[in-house]
Amino acid sequence: MADEKTTTAAPAARPASTGARRLSSGGPRGDRRPGGPAGAGPRRRGPFRPRRKVCRFCVDKVDHVDFKQVQIIRTFITERGKMLSSRITGNCAKHQRQLSRAVKRARYLALLPFTGS
Ligand SMILES: [Zn+2]
Numbered sequence: 001m002a003d004e005k006t007t008t009a010a011p012a013a014r015p016a017s018t019g020a021r022r023l024s025s026g027g028p029r030g031d032r033r034p035g036g037p038a039g040a041g042p043r044r045r046g047p048f049r050p051r052r053k054v055c056r057f058c059v060d061k062v063d064h065v066d067f068k069q070v071q072i073i074r075t076f077i078t079e080r081g082k083m084l085s086s087r088i089t090g091n092c093a094k095h096q097r098q099l100s101r102a103v104k105r106a107r108y109l110a111l112l113p114f115t116g117s
Contacts, residue, residue, distance in 0.1 A: 053090025057099075065098035067105035070112060077103060080116030 044050055057065060067073065076084050076091075076099055083103050086096040106112040 055090060055092040055095050057095040058092055062095070065095060065102045067102035067109070067111070070106060073099065073102055073106055073112065077112065078116075081113045
């Protein structure tokens with residue numbers, strides 16, 4: 001091939017001062033996140049591991065919650081006499097229903113308080 005004039009276009013326009021380049025670097029759209037939305041993931045948050053709750057009546061193989069066993073029922077009510085929910089105690093639905101009936105019967109017979117002292 002013939003030796004042509006390979007005129008490499010030199011970058012003629014170069015800003016002389018380097019200080020001017022630093023000023024224009026900060027743009028409004030500089031924070032672009034690489035990841036997607038942060039909501040995707042397991043529901044639980046926090047450092048604590050969720051513990052598996054079991055129904056205490058199922059463990060003891062109680063087929064009927066007796067309202068006369070106040071010592072047992074008392075562990076499922078608060079200090080103020082309110083019943084604890086099964087989400088807190090971990091009772092199954094069947095035993096929670098029996099427990100609620102037992103608490104109400106025990107309240108009526110004044111074995112348990114309607115409200116805290
Ligand atoms: Zn149960």
